[in-house]
Amino acid sequence: MREISVEKVTDAVRKMCMETNYTLSADMQKVLAEAAHTEESPLGQEILAMLEKNLSIAEEEKIPICQDTGMAVVFLEIGQDVHFTGGSLAEAVNRGVALGYEEGYLRKSVVKDPLIRENTNDNTPAVIHTEIVDGDGVRITLAPKGFGSENMSKVFMLKPSDGREGVREKIVSAVKDAGPNACPPMVVGVGIGGTFEKCALLAKKALLRETGKHHPDAHIAALEEEVKNECNALGIGPAGLGGNNTVLAVHIETFATHIAGLPVAVNICCHVNRHSTVEL
Amino acid sequence: MNKTITTPLTEDVAKTLSAGDIVSITGVIYSARDAAHKRMTETLAAGGTLPFPIQDAVIYYLGPSPAREGQVIGSAGPTTSGRMDAYTPQLLEKGLRGMIGKGKRSAEVIEAMKKTKAVYFAAVGGAGALLSKHITKCEVIAYDDLGTEAIHKLYVEDFPAIVVIDCEGNNLYE
Numbered sequence: 333m334r335e336i337s338v339e340k341v342t343d344a345v346r347k348m349c350m351e352t353n354y355t356l357s358a359d360m361q362k363v364l365a366e367a368a369h370t371e372e373s374p375l376g377q378e379i380l381a382m383l384e385k386n387l388s389i390a391e392e393e394k395i396p397i398c399q400d401t402g403m404a405v406v407f408l409e410i411g412q413d414v415h416f417t418g419g420s421l422a423e424a425v426n427r428g429v430a431l432g433y434e435e436g437y438l439r440k441s442v443v444k445d446p447l448i449r450e451n452t453n454d455n456t457p458a459v460i461h462t463e464i465v466d467g468d469g470v471r472i473t474l475a476p477k478g479f480g481s482e483n484m485s486k487v488f489m490l491k492p493s494d495g496r497e498g499v500r501e502k503i504v505s506a507v508k509d510a511g512p513n514a515c516p517p518m519v520v521g522v523g524i525g526g527t528f529e530k531c532a533l534l535a536k537k538a539l540l541r542e543t544g545k546h547h548p549d550a551h552i553a554a555l556e557e558e559v560k561n562e563c564n565a566l567g568i569g570p571a572g573l574g575g576n577n578t579v580l581a582v583h584i585e586t587f588a589t590h591i592a593g594l595p596v597a598v599n600i601c602c603h604v605n606r607h608s609t610v611e612l
Numbered sequence: 613m614n615k616t617i618t619t620p621l622t623e624d625v626a627k628t629l630s631a632g633d634i635v636s637i638t639g640v641i642y643s644a645r646d647a648a649h650k651r652m653t654e655t656l657a658a659g660g661t662l663p664f665p666i667q668d669a670v671i672y673y674l675g676p677s678p679a680r681e682g683q684v685i686g687s688a689g690p691t692t693s694g695r696m697d698a699y700t701p702q703l704l705e706k707g708l709r710g711m712i713g714k715g716k717r718s719a720e721v722i723e724a725m726k727k728t729k730a731v732y733f734a735a736v737g738g739a740g741a742l743l744s745k746h747i748t749k750c751e752v753i754a755y756d757d758l759g760t761e762a763i764h765k766l767y768v769e770d771f772p773a774i775v776v777i778d779c780e781g782n783n784l785y786e
């Protein structure tokens with residue numbers, strides 16, 4: 333049994349809220365730079381150059397990359413031999429979010445009740461996904477999610493007979509519908525299989541993968557590449573103003589499913605695909 | 613084509629802009645997003661007056677992040693315009709001339725724009741740190757209690773935008 337104080341969790345979350353909002357991970361910066369290199373539309377090139385400049389201003393001056401500093405999505409992978417001390421784990425996560433958003437001059441974008449819509453003024457609660465794993469480690473991933481792109485995400489309950497073709501078509505149609513609203517070039521997270529909620533969670537997790545890295549299964553990796561090329565042929569381009577860089581990457585995660593179903597979730601993320609992970 | 617425009621945006625100037633033009637905007641613009649639009653519409657329905665002169669005004673669909681000490685404003689990029697579509701035709705009727713945001717507009721909005729000769733500009737989404745450098749002054753003029761969603765009066769200088777839908781209804785996204 334390993335004891336870990338929840339204060340450590342608060343502190344890690346607080347720091348990651350700020351870090352993710354000022355600096356994109358190296359893999360995201362790399363694919364953006366590559367896009368600038370391959371973009372054929374002059375306006376698209378100009379926009380990608382603005383995005384690069386935006387990233388350097390954000391990092392240097394600690395101004396959020398985007399004013400939508402997101403709803404905090406937190407993944408906790410907790411070793412089964414861990415015992416948290418010093419209070420409630422969920423409260424510790426939320427305290428970290430509240431502190432980080434305040435200290436970091438980040439926008440508070442969360443309303444308490446989805447219908448009454450009063451701002452909670454500290455960006456809590458976070459969306460927390462907890463998983464119990466082997467061992468005595470704790471892995472915390474924080475991914476602030478902007479809603480321009482979140483709003484364009486979709487779940488499709490396909491029939492088994494729709495097969496690979498059906499899946500491919502639905503992913504491309506979701507990207508097409510997202511268009512300029514989702515601040516392209518986008519990163520597309522896809523979950524295939526499981527149940528209604530499982531595929532959505534897989535799609536969200538797919539966004540956390542190192543950008544552009546393919547799925548280990550060859551047939552899924554091939555589908556990722558095919559969908560990416562098809563999306564880029566749509567011509568939506570940077571900021572939706574035309575060009576050959578509509579998506580930066582397509583990441584697909586899969587899970588076993590029922591004999592009667594083929595669930596597919598498409599979680600769209602903009603070019604500000606923020607996430608960071610620490611291990612305690 | 614690259615064009616420099618100043619606000620208030622008159623009908624004559626609006627008519628010279630075409631979808632695809634790259635513009636630099638200088639002058640006063642007003643931020644408003646979902647909650648502020650809802651309130652403005654309620655104000656109009658109750659026969660009240662809007663918190664800023666709407667004739668020839670330009671609205672920026674923006675909810676900035678908070679400013680640090682010494683900064684004019686925090687990150688300040690556009691939000692998705694489509695959420696304002698339900699409220700927009702009434703504001704166009706009242707004289708609103710320009711809107712800055714990102715993303716698609718409804719057929720109703722485009723029809724109203726053609727009728728009233730208004731222009732829809734896109735600012736680059738996710739470039740809020742860079743765009744904040746073009747805002748030289750910022751004050752909250754209404755709906756203070758809405759926080760980031762309050763109406764801010766913004767002075768912009770050479771604010772970069774692209775004409776997406778012009779007053780003839782030509783649409784760069786199409």
Ligand code: SF4
Nearest residue numbers: 398478480515602738
């Ligand atoms: S979709 Fe992404 S880049 Fe666009 S405004 Fe939202 S968070 Fe920012």
